[in-house]
Amino acid sequence: MAEAGDENLYAAARDIARALGKDPSAAGDILQILSGYGATGNTSSNSRANASRVGGAYLNLDRSLNSLETQISSYIVEDRPIWSDPVDSRNFLDAVDELISMAGDMRSMAGDKSVAICLSRADELIQQVMFRLQEEFGYVMDRASESFDSDDEFSGEEDNDIGYGVQSQQVIVARPVTDYKIVIEPLQSSVIGDLNAIAVRMVAGGFGKECSRVYSSRRREFLEESLSRLHLRGLSMEEVQESPWQDLEDEIDRWIKAVTMVFRVFFPSERLLCDRVFSDLPVSSVTDLSFMEVCRGTTTQLLNFADAIALGSRLPERLFKVMDLYEAVQDLIPRMETLFSNKYCSPLKHEAVAIHKRLGEAVRGIFMELENLIRRDPPKTAFPGGGIHPITRYVMNYLRAACKSRQSLEQILDHTGNDAGSETRPLSVQLIWVLELLETNLEGKKRTYRDPPLCFLFMMNNGKYILDKATDNELGSILGEDWIVKHAAKLRQYHSNFLRSSWNQVVALLRTESPYLMLIENLKLFKARFDEVCLMQSQWVVTDEQLREELRSSIAGIVSPAYSSFVGRLKASPEINGRRGEPFIAYTVEDLELRIKGLFKER
Template sequence: MKESDCEDIEWQDFESAVKIIVESRSPFQLQKFFCQQLICDGEPKSFDEYLDAVDKFEELIPAAETRGTWATRTLQMAFQGILDCSISVTSSAVYSSSVSSSSGYELQVSNYTGHGELSSGQIYRLRGIVERLKSTEYLADCIGAYTKSRRTAVVARFRRFGINDLQYLDDQEFAAKIRLWIHTAKTFYSSIFPGERQYYNNIFAGVAEATYDNCFLAIVQLVASELNNLVNISPAVSFQSLFAILDLYKALLVILPEIKKMFHTVSCAYISDGASYTINSLETIVRRLFSRFKDAVLNESSNTLSPLGGIHYMTDYTMNFVTSILLYKDVLTNIIVTRPTESLGNEADEQFLEASGGTPLQLHMIWIMISLRKNLESKSTNYKDPSLGRVFIMNNLNYMTKIITGDPELLEMIGTEYQTELSKDISQAAQDYVSSIWHGVLYCSRLDGLSYKIPFVKGILRNSVKKRFKSFNTAFEEVCQTESTRIIPDTHLRAQLHELILSKLLPAYESFSEKFGKHIQSERYKERYIKYSSEDLQNKIQNLFLEYLIVPSGAQDIATVI
């Protein structure tokens, strides 16, 4: 081929390259071109032709003459155009369900790739531009533009979650915000931040000027710092927020390795150090809230009691709370590391706790059970009728026992020894109840005082027998009427109490009736005196404590009455 022919071919290539670049040199045309071609990830042929044209232009023009040429500047404009188009969609997607492009078409957010993610096509094009700008003065500007654009995208995605300060919220709002924070943090550390790191690696691999610190970390550290700052918990938070804070603590433990791995350089060590400090702070808060709960159980002093001796709301709340503690047993075992030091005010209880084995958490759980029992015993004295106080004790301690024995894990934590102590207290309360309430009825069935004995003569005082039967009937009916309003909601406890009453009443009545009933059998109106058979008594007793349904007395929140 002649030299002139080669020159003609090169000149034709040059003219073709110039034509392609010139068609795209207008900033408005360039931005419109790249917005249409890159956001929609259309056919990449046009973009490749553009890059080929720039390469050809640089090849045909001597290096000394191309430095700072408009052909190279169009690469910078293209780079910025891609970023601008992507960030305009990302920002708009935060506030609207759709965004209109400059050419009039509408991009639905649901169809936009990830609300801020770069598509593979965009990454390819950005990388292609970076490769061509590596040795130019425009590279630093492109790195800065990329960092600013992606940081804006990351912040916009963060704002979409709507997370804000955790201070001064009520317990429900606080728990909801904690759940939102956990979801946000997991999303960023498992997806968004790693995604940005991958973008950085794909676009700037081998580019010395784009370092981990000045590019990737500069993009993500603002949101990472804000995530750290948002978990500054108010000292005034209620112990009712304990489980929400434990959820937060567990979530931070899970993502801490990723935080340390991501923010390992000197310039951003404050982020990983801050996360570690937050975990330590949360441990302190958990211990403080756990202590507040214990104090509430021991010292809750409301006088709101069930008039029928039912289950107190504090009992219900406390047992639900300790059952929930089981869900966090592993993590609390690592946080609660010292034995209880608060006084129980009772030497026997102190000795029992001292002799108990197990982890510090187990000892604290036993302490809570002892405290609850002590508080209930104190509340039982507020009943004007001591027998009703004993019913109250039976019901509440039995409720504690049912919850403990119904959950093998809770029983293991509390221990069978204290469960046995509770059972003894229930039995003693039942014995005291029967002795106090049924003493008058049993007294009417005593055998003495109804016979006489004079020298060589002994006999039965029939009028006294009739009066004794009538006294028994009256006393029995009065007790049944009163006790029918008492509440024993637990079937097993109710059956035990029926059995205990009958074990004392039936033998005494049957002995009395057998010995003295025959002496008034001839009376015209004997049914006035002997009103009840043994079966009648048994039926009456077994129908006691059934009239009312039980609900925990009072609807108050335990935290509101401390």
């Protein structure tokens, strides 16, 4: 009966303590309430009786704690994992639940010294329990990894299959896939259930961060091993700066594939797993913190590589891969906004945005270096045959390839905040400026030719190449119709200047108003000059077939009529008297046209 009374008194104390949690001002009355609980008779006898009951409640509390301590300690001192036996794990969790509940009740009555003593013992036991649960949490995760041995059904599949493989450290590793609409489920539902059960108790015991630390360390191993299967070299900032660009180009290609896999498959799968392991918790901070810790290392490694490229050399040949990185990070940011929406992940999002900005700055710097490259390309010696200069080919192919990323380039170069309705966009201004620098450079190079006609042929060849590369493609669309019309007019002027400085002078020798003897002399001079020019211009280069035929046609259109008229005048001269002048006529009109068709080499 006494024990029943003690239990009633203890139950009453718990009820009152809960009430005190809502109204702390009543704390001073607890002993009076206890002393009057079920009391009758005089005050002194009631006080002695209730004091006896309080002492009995303490003894009952002490006995309950001793019983739990004995039960829990038997598991804590075990060398084998508790979760190696499902019955043991259930019994252990039940005891832990009772301990945490008892400690919570005692905290409401901690003002009583005897209760405070029991609470101190309970807290110490809880700490021991939490350390053991931390070990068990790691054991459950490690056991899940070890269950996938080398004979696993996925271990023999090719790299492009969907599945899991095993590395030397027995970490479950996702194989590369081509279908990004998948979810990786590396842990079985039963394992997730065990982890969740442990996590709930650790959070209730105030060890949420420790639980998160164990979880994130194991999952980071998974991501690191999975990332290694994507063949990323994991270069440091210094190694990136020192690596040959050709090696970095290959690494950038692998990086883009890896970042796509990570943010479309790995991280979403990790988020789902994290939500399941840490479900049913009173707060989401443990879940968010764990997810951030899982993803932080991989995200930082990937972003550091992109940052190293952004801070590297501004050589023009780097533009295209830097643009690839810029666009990849740009596509990445919306996914990060979705995946990294909690406060713990915000720094990772901000870092990605900052690196995206630095990649844009790198692109602008590369364009400036392209301008410097054109300016610094010296005239040196004349380019053989007046053909297309390498700088022209380089710049035009460069700009044409760059314009395939038109939208991104406009976004990068439009950093001055031009209005959307502006007719002149910064990209078009940039490209026209580069082409003006190129034309200025070519003007300097044409002065290396001693023969004026070859100067104009050089400008014509290069101008035609520039126009062709800017026609019917994105580059021409950006430059605009006005630029194309103006450049075509320049080509016609070069064409006209070429004829005027070369063949017009040859035809000028065929003056028909001269006396007979002068006609014969002029014919001799014409033949000599014609042969000389044909010999010289047959070695000149006109790469474009259409331009080559246009030039030949223009030359024939000047020479043939003039020569035909001259020969007719010569034959009609009274001094010649018919066929007597024919020995002086070395060529027929057809002979001249045949020689003209042999002008200009293709290369």
